[in-house]
Amino acid sequence: MSWQQYVDYQLLGSRKVSKAAILGLNGGVWAISEGFQLSSEEQNAVVSAFQNTSQTQAKGLKLNGQKYFAVQVSNSSIYLKKGANGAIIVKTTQTAVVAVYESPIQQAESAPVVEGLGDYLRSNGF
Numbered sequence: 652m653s654w655q656q657y658v659d660y661q662l663l664g665s666r667k668v669s670k671a672a673i674l675g676l677n678g679g680v681w682a683i684s685e686g687f688q689l690s691s692e693e694q695n696a697v698v699s700a701f702q703n704t705s706q707t708q709a710k711g712l713k714l715n716g717q718k719y720f721a722v723q724v725s726n727s728s729i730y731l732k733k734g735a736n737g738a739i740i741v742k743t744t745q746t747a748v749v750a751v752y753e754s755p756i757q758q759a760e761s762a763p764v765v766e767g768l769g770d771y772l773r774s775n776g777f
């Protein structure tokens with residue numbers, strides 16, 4: 652399966668994720684959904700967010716030009732919120748899976764999809 656297929660079928664195809672991207676931890680966008688744009692600054696911020704979790708918790712992150720507040724930050728996942736919408740970022744061995752969900756989708760619906768893909772990628776060395 653190509654990286655774009657993970658975004659298109661595993662994430663967006665679940666209908667529990669509105670926009671998504673897979674970023675390489677060493678840089679670059681491996682796959683991204685149509686209409687979702689992450690500037691190079693936003694990409695760098697996502698990757699470095701796991702290196703300084705206390706700063707991420709305090710400042711949140713910007714995705715697709717939108718500022719999100721951090722509600723939960725760990726070494727492997729970040730949960731963000733902006734009004735009724737939110738985002739989940741899961742770190743794997745080589746990637747950061749970025750998934751945005753928009754109302755009426757709720758975090759509890761989106762999280763198992765994103766975390767599940769993260770678990771699958773980690774179990775396969777990615």
